[in-house]
Amino acid sequence: METETLKGTKNYTPEEQILREKIIKIIKEVLERYGFNPIETPILQPYSLLSSKYGGGEEILKECYKLKDQGNRKLGLRYELTITLARYLNENPNIKLPFKRYEIGKIFRDGPVKKAREREFTQFDADIIGTNSKFADLEILSILEEVFKKLNIDVEIRLNDKKILFQILKYAGIEGDQNFQNSIILTIDKLEKIGRKGVEKELMQKGLDKNKISKIFKLIEISGKNEKILEELSKKINVDDIKEIVRLSKIQGLKKIKLSPSLARGLAYYTDLIFEVFSEKMSSSLAGGGRYNNLFKNLINKDLPSVGVSFGIDAIASILKPEKKSKVQSYLIPVGISAEKFLPIVKELRKNINTDFDLIGRGLSKNLEFADRNKIPYSIIVGEKELKEGKVKLKNMETGEEKVLSLEETVKIIKSI
Amino acid sequence: METETLKGTKNYTPEEQILREKIIKIIKEVLERYGFNPIETPILQPYSLLSSKYGGGEEILKECYKLKDQGNRKLGLRYELTITLARYLNENPNIKLPFKRYEIGKIFRDGPVKKAREREFTQFDADIIGTNSKFADLEILSILEEVFKKLNIDVEIRLNDKKILFQILKYAGIEGDQNFQNSIILTIDKLEKIGRKGVEKELMQKGLDKNKISKIFKLIEISGKNEKILEELSKKINVDDIKEIVRLSKIQGLKKIKLSPSLARGLAYYTDLIFEVFSEKMSSSLAGGGRYNNLFKNLINKDLPSVGVSFGIDAIASILKPEKKSKVQSYLIPVGISAEKFLPIVKELRKNINTDFDLIGRGLSKNLEFADRNKIPYSIIVGEKELKEGKVKLKNMETGEEKVLSLEETVKIIKSI
Incomplete structure (x- = not known):
């Protein structure tokens, strides 16, 4: 071929x-x-x-x-x-x-x-x-x-x-x-x-x-x-x-x-x-x-x-120099939770920000590597613990900084960049 | 050919x-x-x-x-x-x-x-x-x-x-x-x-x-x-x-x-x-x-x-039905004033709204007809009288209504549609 x-x-x-x-x-x-x-x-x-x-x-x-x-x-x-x-x-x-x-x-x-x-x-x-x-x-x-x-x-x-x-x-x-x-x-x-x-x-x-x-x-x-x-x-x-x-x-x-x-x-x-x-x-x-x-x-x-x-x-x-490698603003990584629980979060995020998520059930570190290689600025990690608190873990992929926040606060931070 | x-x-x-x-x-x-x-x-x-x-x-x-x-x-x-x-x-x-x-x-x-x-x-x-x-x-x-x-x-x-x-x-x-x-x-x-x-x-x-x-x-x-x-x-x-x-x-x-x-x-x-x-x-x-x-x-x-x-x-x-015939929002018609006077107005309008203007020195009625045929929503008419008052005449091409306004007010009205 x-x-x-x-x-x-x-x-x-x-x-x-x-x-x-x-x-x-x-x-x-x-x-x-x-x-x-x-x-x-x-x-x-x-x-x-x-x-x-x-x-x-x-x-x-x-x-x-x-x-x-x-x-x-x-x-x-x-x-x-x-x-x-x-x-x-x-x-x-x-x-x-x-x-x-x-x-x-x-x-x-x-x-x-x-x-x-x-x-x-x-x-x-x-x-x-x-x-x-x-x-x-x-x-x-x-x-x-x-x-x-x-x-x-x-x-x-x-x-x-x-x-x-x-x-x-x-x-x-x-x-x-x-x-x-x-x-x-x-x-x-x-x-x-x-x-x-x-x-x-x-x-x-x-x-x-x-x-x-x-x-x-x-x-x-x-x-x-x-x-x-x-x-x-x-x-x-x-x-x-x-x-x-x-x-x-x-x-x-x-x-x-x-x-x-x-x-x-x-x-x-x-x-x-x-x-x-x-x-x-x-x-x-x-x-x-x-x-x-x-x-x-x-x-x-x-x-x-x-x-x-x-x-x-x-x-x-x-x-001119390219500035962005991707239009994706956030990448959702579900950790051990079912579609019923993480799909609504993805849906909510997409009302305001460009969001991709793990489609193939990779582990956390593989997922973070994926986000990093694709120059996605933020990862959002959600497991049972976060769900119970009604929060998500927001990871700034450039600085490595992590914060546990409400979905609303998360969206606000990501939208501000 | x-x-x-x-x-x-x-x-x-x-x-x-x-x-x-x-x-x-x-x-x-x-x-x-x-x-x-x-x-x-x-x-x-x-x-x-x-x-x-x-x-x-x-x-x-x-x-x-x-x-x-x-x-x-x-x-x-x-x-x-x-x-x-x-x-x-x-x-x-x-x-x-x-x-x-x-x-x-x-x-x-x-x-x-x-x-x-x-x-x-x-x-x-x-x-x-x-x-x-x-x-x-x-x-x-x-x-x-x-x-x-x-x-x-x-x-x-x-x-x-x-x-x-x-x-x-x-x-x-x-x-x-x-x-x-x-x-x-x-x-x-x-x-x-x-x-x-x-x-x-x-x-x-x-x-x-x-x-x-x-x-x-x-x-x-x-x-x-x-x-x-x-x-x-x-x-x-x-x-x-x-x-x-x-x-x-x-x-x-x-x-x-x-x-x-x-x-x-x-x-x-x-x-x-x-x-x-x-x-x-x-x-x-x-x-x-x-x-x-x-x-x-x-x-x-x-x-x-x-x-x-x-x-x-x-x-x-x-x-689907087309909604707009033109992206032009306003059409400036100078009446008997020189380029030195109307070009700065066009420039000011273009900071905020899509503006065309009379390029060929037509009369007022021909210009209004041009704006109308092209479905441009507003005409802006400027002559010596308006210049002296520091105003322009805004004509809503659909209703025919005319108002004498400052440039600022004009921009505000046109932007709001």
Whole structure:
């Protein structure tokens, strides 16, 4: 029986799952505070939707899992949650706009496996659909800042505008078709990773001369405070849109926003604002997104300018430390008493606290070992003696301290942790 | 662009999703009270695991979606959450037993689509692994009763023992290989659906004579109170195991348990206790499960007798009425005031309540219409006049009533609903 792990897929233990659920809960709560509602789209999609030339682009499509059903229809597993949103919008044409929705779901990419990027992984997306308003962009940036503050992760939210990148190309005198321009932009995006030397080399390989390359660097290497970057850039190109976002961010009191003229992000469908969230603890980003004003026009012929963000749950989990190994709060150990006597105690405890009990009639020491190994904070021991007194023996598994208490007092202590 | 719905897959709107999340939350809370912890297993699995002859059986395997990855490995999408648990247990050999875990996840079956049974759907499983204890069986039955009480769904929990079915066959003088016996049992299981006449006809087609068929009916048609059924059955066959479960259920105060000697459930791997939960509002079951003592021995060569239950989230959702169309509690409408003035109010509201606001500068009436159509309970209107007074205008969208209040009073009112 082949039961080995499939590379790029992962089993999550309770410890890992408790942490992931905590992250998801924090993001959900922030999004709901901001007026977002949950939806769910299917994993299985028509391959024709996933493979649309207006979708995620060729790079992603290469990594799309393909299959057929019994009716010989060509299907694929979704590789992101934005493209499946198109089908959702098509099915629900009467939505009032702007539509703020979030979705948590599995996505699949048959590509190289690296840290915090499996072949099957959980993505958490939030989007505001159907408006070009800068307030929508501001909502997403505010959410990012609040989420990472609540997660207690120090981050930098790098910001750019896709239009700035195209203007930089124009300024440098680079012409050619969309694909060529996109390819130059993808090289520029590597500045952080491969440094100025690396980017120069790649640009030369792509046929740019020294003069053009130096013009590019003149603009993408501008550094300093956001205001200074804007001022410098505005001498050469139009930066009004991102300037307005920076202004609104200031009113909103956002502190983590950092303009980054070389930031490009991979996906071809972004049109304006783009952003990525970085922590010093990790080389890949924890979240990212941007404004995509043409995607739904191209895919489903609807003019729905939109802005959205994706959180990588596994990436975020990988830099946080699990706190709990178990959700169980107390473990009842009956000592020589019958089911008629201990089942009602278990029932009473479960009105207030998460309780497990000895199912298999082990001895006291084996039971204590079980509670200890599972990191259950309290054991509750009940024998004839305790029953007669109407009490239980509460054992703090960390300190070893034991107390004989009423059930009520016991519940109060355990609930207080 | 093909974006039509793929048959058997479903988009869930906020209204539907809010209901599904409520159901999941209730089940999770009950399970955690009973000492269960969450795990997660992958959807993509090696096809060899899914197709093991010890798995779900041929019927299910026919409906398994198959695919290959770029490395030409044969994969499949999981069709249930018990078989993927095998891989989990294999990867985590040091788990302390008994292991109580739950998992919520998508499963896939490329079969006929019917009400509340899509091709891609959400299953919620809970299992106690590694003990043959009747207390484990009792835990699962207690959970079922508590979950449906909390969901406010009146149910009957039908109970049987796989061993009773095999003994009935023996009593009726039916011999033959396992497959033949299983096929007879599957026919018996249809009693509720196709009636005595239908079952008789099918049994005759399978080659049973009148005498054998009448012997079968003598036992499977015994009705009445659980005690009476046990008494009658015990004259012909051994019912000690289920008798003990009925006894424990009584101590536990369970009220929905109903012995049903014809109940069989589809899956071949159940060995002892089996159960299914029915509501009068629906023909298919809302939950079901049983004891499977040999599955992990066969699949991964580990002796882990287990008992578990599956909840069908879509089936349960289909008989409950959605309550909320949106999680948004208040909608702020600025009237002729600048971002500097209204953004801080939005921020303050979001400390306590879920708040959306006008992103696109609509007029008051369009904004009220938006809030109304989205079933947001309160609108908050703020113009220069309100700002000067340090107040806001709160409009109850259901009654139409308007009040001029401080922000504090506003939050208090909205939080109280």
